Amino acid sequence: MTEIQSDSLRKLLHRILTTRPEELGCETCCEELGLLAELESRGEDAASLLPLVRLHLENCQSCNEEYSALLTALKEAQSTNPL
């Protein structure tokens, strides 16, 4: 392996290892909450489409509560207005 390759591999590994769900800030998470709730209410695989947001929700109670409320509202809207 050349020096350049091992260096970029090290950087890639560093990025993977240092990326933690809690590093996604509540602000960023909030921006994606609506999208995540919409995907999930449609039965899409939201966890694999937006893994970081999903992980943040598991680690952050305030975002989780906001998300649950949003999801409940979306599901209610869908059940009263079926497509």
Ligand SMILES: [Zn+2]
């Ligand atoms: Zn949060």
